[in-house]
Amino acid sequence: MNESSSVDSLLTILRTEAARLTPGDQLPSSRELVNRHGVSPVTVSRAIALLAAEGAVFTRPGSGTYVAVRPSRASEPADTSWQAVALGGRSIEPAVADASSAPPAGTIMLSGGYPHESLQPTKALGAALARAARRPDAWRRAPAAGLAPLRAIFAGLPGGSVTPEDVLITGGGQGALSLLFRAIVPPGSPVLVESPSYPGALAAARAAGLRPVPVPMDQHGLRLELLADAFAMTGARLLYCQPSCHNPTGTVLAAERRQQVVDVARAAGAFLIEDDYARHLGHGRPLPRPLVADDRDGTVVYLTSLTKPASPSLRIGAVIARGPVLRRLLGMRRVDDFFIARPLQEAAVELLSTPAWDRHLRTLATDLRERCAALATGVARELPDWSLEVLPVGGLHLWLRLPPDLPEAALADTARRHGVATDPGAPFFPAESSAAHLRLGFAAAADQSELAEATRRLAGAAAELRERRGE
Structure with a gap:
């Protein structure tokens, strides 16, 4: 038998023996292996070196060879099937395909x-971020509700009786939707939504354990008679809608219906989430006044964001709410993430405060x-x-x-x-x-x-x- 085949044969024997032992057990000495298997010391030395290279054993000079901790085999996929039971069968699907995955070239x-990107204010964003970074307090902890100057800017957006104290700064619109659906009604509750509706809102509602219930629209927005029926039939305490430039239809809720929608929700003892994502995305004509501007009783919880008109990475938005619901939102903020990163808030203040x-x-x-x-x-x-x-x-x-x-x-x-x-x-x-x-x-x-x-x-x-x- 040549030297190579002797090494292979001994290596097979030692693998089997190491597999029977537990990590830390010592293999027979080189002398014992020579006598037991009738091979040369060189053959034993080479076989042990190959076994050590595989990670099956390790050697201690002057002490011997020991079984190593067995690593998981990379070629075998991990078995995560147990998680299906632990997760209870719940599934959270993305609202739409991940836009960060590159489509085929030329699409x-x-x-x-x-x-x-050509429609984003890249230079103004860079300048705002640079100015914000130079502020001596740029890296200090921000208040849970957000920086006072930024809250004041968002309070002035809808007008009416909204004050900075009614504003909570959020990490963009999608995160705010998730927060609102978790805060306002308990899991298992129905939530009325326009049909069709924004998929991100539907996904956030379902992730919060809510049950979206469709309310049909026409070319003038939500159909009021069907909205009232939906509240009566479901007992819902929450309506989600986009009264201005609805996504996807582009519909603007008709002037004669705007206050009536709020009145129907108030009569049902329900909140109305007004998602005003397009407040800065008008096409040159003034958009209608937000519903929250004329709501003094806290029925309307207003949401807007800077991510679409500025940049997807400017994850800054705002919620306007009044009464106990705002205190609950602040409490959840302190549980979820404490506050929105101050440098990003400072950059938003700089951006929104300039003529640019x-x-x-x-x-x-x-x-x-x-x-x-x-x-x-x-x-x-x-x-x-x-x-x-x-x-x-x-x-x-x-x-x-x-x-x-x-x-x-x-x-x-x-x-x-x-x-x-x-x-x-x-x-x-x-x-x-x-x-x-x-x-x-x-x-x-x-x-x-x-x-x-x-x-x-x-x-x-x-x-x-x-x-x-x-x-």
Whole structure:
């Protein structure tokens, strides 16, 4: 037997013996292994060295060879199946696909909820952050409710009788939604929502253990008679809605319905969460006064954010609330995360206090209006059988009803293969939808030429899907 085969044979024997022992046990000495297996000392030395390289044993000079702690085998996947029982079968699904995952090269983005980088005030943000960092107290602990100057700025946004003491600074809009749904009603409760509605809100409500109940809309917003029926039938104590530039439809709640919605909620003894995400995303025309501005009794809990008009990474928003609910929100803040990072709050104060912010908002309004018109024109030209019920006066999206022969999921998949990312309508509905829809964003694309190209690609995708389905 040659030296190599002798080493392999002894290595196999020693592996088996080490596997029977427990970590820390000593293997036979080299002399004993030589005598027992009739091999040379060199063979024993090489076999032990290979075994040590595998991590199965370790040697102590002058003492001997010992069994090592057995590492988990990287080739075998960890068994986490026990967690299904421990987690109790609950599932938290993301509202939409992760926008941070890069689409295929050349894809035109009509999906997602943030404007293109070219529409962000990058220079103003950098300057604001630099000024904030130079403040001597920039790294001190912030108050739980937020910095006083920032609270004052947000209090002035809706007007009316809102004061800085009514404002809680939050880490963006999505985190605020999660906080509100957990704070206002207990798990298992129904929450009334517009149908369709913002998927991030539906996901946050379900994660809080709530049950979204749809309330239909028309082209003027929530249908009041059905809202009153929903409160009466469910006993709900919470309504979530977007009265201005609703996502996804773009609908603005009609003037004659705005106070009535608040009155219906108050009569039911319920809170109304007013998600005013588009307050800084108007297309040049003034948006209606927020509901909270005329609410003195604490029915309306108002929410807005800077992430969409400024940058996804400026995770700063605000909740306006009055009475015990605000104290509860402050208590949960102290439990959840104590306070929002002070440097980010200081940067927001710097940004919002400069003329550059007002100039940015004027420029953004013009860009959004032109992009909205460009995409609507492209759809009308390339896809005349798609129905656009509302041309939005603010926000970032068009909501299109599809012809009956175009299933939205199949169309979205086909469109992606044609190089266009879209948002299918189903996730926007808290229950079954009555028709197929797509949400098309006009803010995430690079420019208007991309929007025109996107509609051409969508027309090609629709034609391909119809041809396949006709076979």
